[in-house]
Amino acid sequence: MAARKISLFVTCLVDQFYPEIGEATVRLLRHLGVEVDFPADQTCCGQVALNGGYRSHAVAVARRFVEIFRDSEAIVAPSGSCVTTVFTHYPELLSEFPELAGEVESLRNRTFELTQYLVDVLGVEEVGAFLPKPTRVAYHDCCHALRDLGVASQPRQLLQSIDGIELVELTDCESCCGFGGTFSVKYSEISTAILNEKLRNVDASGAEILTAVDASCLMHMGGAMRRQTMQARPMHIAELLASGLPGGACA
Amino acid sequence: MPSIRTKEFTPRASEAINNPTIQESLGRLSNFRQGREEAIAEFGQERWDEYKKRAQEIKHETMEHLDHYLDMLSTNVERAGGHVFFAHDVQEANDYVAGVAQANNVKTVIKSKSMVSEEMGIADVLESMGIEPVETDLGEYIIQLAKEAPYHIIAPALHKSKEEVSELFERILGTPAQSDITALAAIARKVLREKFLKADMGMTGANFGVAETGTIVMVTNEGNGRMSSSLPKVHVATMGMERVIPRLADLSTFLPLLTRSATGQRITSYVSFATGPRRSDEEDGPEAFHLVILDNGRSNMLADPQLREALYCIRCGACLNACPVYSKVGGHAYGWVYPGPIGAVVTPSLVGVPIAKDLPFASTLCGACREVCPLNIDIPRMLLKLRSDANEGPKGTRKANRVEAMVMRGWRMTVGGPRMFTMAGKVATLLQWPLSRNRFLRRLPPPLSGWTRSRDFPKVAAKPFRSRWAAMALPPSKEGSDGD
Ligand code: SF4
Numbered sequence: 001m002a003a004r005k006i007s008l009f010v011t012c013l014v015d016q017f018y019p020e021i022g023e024a025t026v027r028l029l030r031h032l033g034v035e036v037d038f039p040a041d042q043t044c045c046g047q048v049a050l051n052g053g054y055r056s057h058a059v060a061v062a063r064r065f066v067e068i069f070r071d072s073e074a075i076v077a078p079s080g081s082c083v084t085t086v087f088t089h090y091p092e093l094l095s096e097f098p099e100l101a102g103e104v105e106s107l108r109n110r111t112f113e114l115t116q117y118l119v120d121v122l123g124v125e126e127v128g129a130f131l132p133k134p135t136r137v138a139y140h141d142c143c144h145a146l147r148d149l150g151v152a153s154q155p156r157q158l159l160q161s162i163d164g165i166e167l168v169e170l171t172d173c174e175s176c177c178g179f180g181g182t183f184s185v186k187y188s189e190i191s192t193a194i195l196n197e198k199l200r201n202v203d204a205s206g207a208e209i210l211t212a213v214d215a216s217c218l219m220h221m222g223g224a225m226r227r228q229t230m231q232a233r234p235m236h237i238a239e240l241l242a243s244g245l246p247g248g249a250c251a
Numbered sequence: 252m253p254s255i256r257t258k259e260f261t262p263r264a265s266e267a268i269n270n271p272t273i274q275e276s277l278g279r280l281s282n283f284r285q286g287r288e289e290a291i292a293e294f295g296q297e298r299w300d301e302y303k304k305r306a307q308e309i310k311h312e313t314m315e316h317l318d319h320y321l322d323m324l325s326t327n328v329e330r331a332g333g334h335v336f337f338a339h340d341v342q343e344a345n346d347y348v349a350g351v352a353q354a355n356n357v358k359t360v361i362k363s364k365s366m367v368s369e370e371m372g373i374a375d376v377l378e379s380m381g382i383e384p385v386e387t388d389l390g391e392y393i394i395q396l397a398k399e400a401p402y403h404i405i406a407p408a409l410h411k412s413k414e415e416v417s418e419l420f421e422r423i424l425g426t427p428a429q430s431d432i433t434a435l436a437a438i439a440r441k442v443l444r445e446k447f448l449k450a451d452m453g454m455t456g457a458n459f460g461v462a463e464t465g466t467i468v469m470v471t472n473e474g475n476g477r478m479s480s481s482l483p484k485v486h487v488a489t490m491g492m493e494r495v496i497p498r499l500a501d502l503s504t505f506l507p508l509l510t511r512s513a514t515g516q517r518i519t520s521y522v523s524f525a526t527g528p529r530r531s532d533e534e535d536g537p538e539a540f541h542l543v544i545l546d547n548g549r550s551n552m553l554a555d556p557q558l559r560e561a562l563y564c565i566r567c568g569a570c571l572n573a574c575p576v577y578s579k580v581g582g583h584a585y586g587w588v589y590p591g592p593i594g595a596v597v598t599p600s601l602v603g604v605p606i607a608k609d610l611p612f613a614s615t616l617c618g619a620c621r622e623v624c625p626l627n628i629d630i631p632r633m634l635l636k637l638r639s640d641a642n643e644g645p646k647g648t649r650k651a652n653r654v655e656a657m658v659m660r661g662w663r664m665t666v667g668g669p670r671m672f673t674m675a676g677k678v679a680t681l682l683q684w685p686l687s688r689n690r691f692l693r694r695l696p697p698p699l700s701g702w703t704r705s706r707d708f709p710k711v712a713a714k715p716f717r718s719r720w721a722a723m724a725l726p727p728s729k730e731g732s733d734g735d
Binding site (some may be wrong): 010012014015016017018020022023025038039041043044048049050051052053055056057060061064092096143144147148174175176178179180181182183184185186187188189190192193194195196198200219220223224226227234 | 261264267268272529575576578579581587589602612613614615616617618619622623633635639641642643655656660661663665667668669672677679691693698699701702705706707708709710711712714715716717719722723724
């Protein structure tokens with residue numbers, strides 16, 4: 001495999017709440033021969049403001065993002081929704097800076113969700129991960145990864161290649177978990193009703209691990225799984241794919 | 252115009268969520284979803300996508316030249332002997348219809364299902380004039396008896412169980428209790444037959460208005476569109492100004508998309524065409540035909556490039572069926588005529604963002620609506636636009652929340668650079684320290700209490716990724732990444 005260089009956009013959520021997902025992402029990429037750098041100026045993609053209806057703030061943060069990553073060969077993030085912000089929304093958000101148009105267009109096409117990068121760009125078929133004991137894992141399709149980026153087969157293909165995994169499909173795997181950013185707080189009762197239906201399907205699948213490409217959706221579902229003391233526990237796909245690889249612990 | 256109850260979104264959503272009968276009814280949406288999927292599979296995905304693309308192109312062409320096509324439609328309706336009235340708003344539309352009813356000494360009006368007539372609230376206007384309006388679509392008839400608003404664009408009484416319908420008929424029509432749906436329909440049919448025969452005016456909507464022929468097209472499953480437009484001596488059709496399509500042949504694109512998206516049917520039981528009133532050599536049909544074309548804020552949407560595509564909507568209801576929020580809160584929470592994802596775009600656009608602020612925010616932006624929409628309408632993007640209008644739009648059109656705006660300014664400073672960002676994380680770790688012994692918080696103060704009512708919240712990590720990176724950035728040999 002040709003040497004590849006990427007810049008990691010770790011996302012603000014992973015940076016502050018789930019640093020181990022960031023570490024797993026780095027381990028996984030390095031294991032596959034990818035050179036990783038971490039532009040230290042990065043913070044957030046602006047999704048929080050965009051979602052909350054504060055477009056002007058989102059524009060400012062998006063501008064920063066473009067400056068920080070302008071020289072990166074490729075940008076990889078362990079998140080489908082942050083990549084969607086760049087891929088789907090940056091052209092419109094930054095439309096008031098016509099001088100940036102070319103750069104934004106190029107940037108959005110160089111920004112990838114982790115599994116998308118591994119499968120679509122690198123052509124990886126298996127990563128060589130293994131689980132210490134046979135484990136039932138269910139994959140949840142996060143909305144933005146699925147519908148904006150077309151990420152559906154890539155994570156499944158990589159998960160299938162893990163030694164010791166039994167991948168099960170959730171009923172209505174493509175339906176939303178009810179997170180939706182500020183929605184989950186502002187419309188807590190509705191969000192919870194949607195979430196509970198999702199969790200019934202997780203439970204029915206008999207999965208021991210629920211995985212996904214977004215830490216935010218897992219924070220949402222996982223937070224309720226913990227509250228309800230369900231048997232399944234959440235784990236980000238980067239951690240599963242890095243499981244058993246050198247330099248880290250097993251899942 | 253019917254009362255606007257958009258401000259009651261949250262309590263009415265809550266009511267629906269806590270009502271088991273309603274949740275059971277909403278569960279039946281899966282039949283629509285499944286029907287649609289099977290119909291598309293049979294049609295062929297590739298062919299479906301071609302049809303969608305063509306439909307979008309036709310709508311695009313129409314909206315770019317809307318004045319031209321409306322003019323053509325109006326000319327051709329008049330050429331066929333009908334009258335056309337362009338109503339700027341609901342008041343004008345209602346006044347016109349009331350005038351027609353008065354001039355014809357009308358006592359009873361039979362109506363077939365029409366969202367625009369709901370938007371006008373014409374039934375109430377007629378009633379206040381001593382005229383009896385009768386809904387003839389079974390679902391509409393049920394909610395008329397119950398004095399409620401439609402619950403769903405194509406299934407207005409979706410939320411009613413058959414027990415509730417039986418009880419309603421018993422109470423209002425005095426018929427004996429019935430548990431059989433066919434028997435219930437038979438009761439309604441008998442009552443409605445008599446109304447059909449004595450009505451002196453019929454009102455219908457128009458799924459499409461064909462510009463080149465001056466024809467209005469009604470898509471129904473009960474045939475009541477045909478009855479309402481042909482039995483009484485006066486036929487008044489109402490349509491939103493975006494319903495116009497250029498050519499009759501365009502129906503071969505729209506009809507397959509509409510019926511499959513709506514119910515999964517290849518075609519509905521009735522597709523009725525009406526071009527003007529009865530001609531001299533025809534045996535039946537109305538003596539007079541009026542077409543009311545309503546603007547009521549649609550021009551503003553047309554003028555806004557970010558909302559214009561919402562006018563492409565053919566009201567199939569697929570986005571409602573696919574929406575995780577609609578599937579829980581149902582139709583009444585949306586508080587006006589148009590529920591669900593498309594309602595969350597149309598309602599604030601027509602009645603104003605400030606009084607309908609909840610609607611664009613009460614969405615997870617999952618994109619399921621856009622995925623199923625036969626016109627590919629990018630509803631999530633429009634919701635984002637309306638959100639930012641609500642917070643940052645020009646004075647008088649926005650409804651910002653001061654505290655939230657302050658929090659957002661704080662957030663912007665925090666993510667403005669790595670130093671502030673790291674510091675904010677450190678402060679958070681200190682603040683959360685006394686709150687819990689493990690990695691999770693069980694209770695957070697408002698507004699975050701919304702999260703912890705059903706979910707634990709993770710603590711901020713003691714050492715963020717950026718502080719761990721230095722250790723990871725060591726030469727790869729120490730990482731042992733040569734192992735394969
Ligand atoms: S927005 Fe699309 S899916 Fe929703 S009712 Fe209109 S045409 Fe149907």
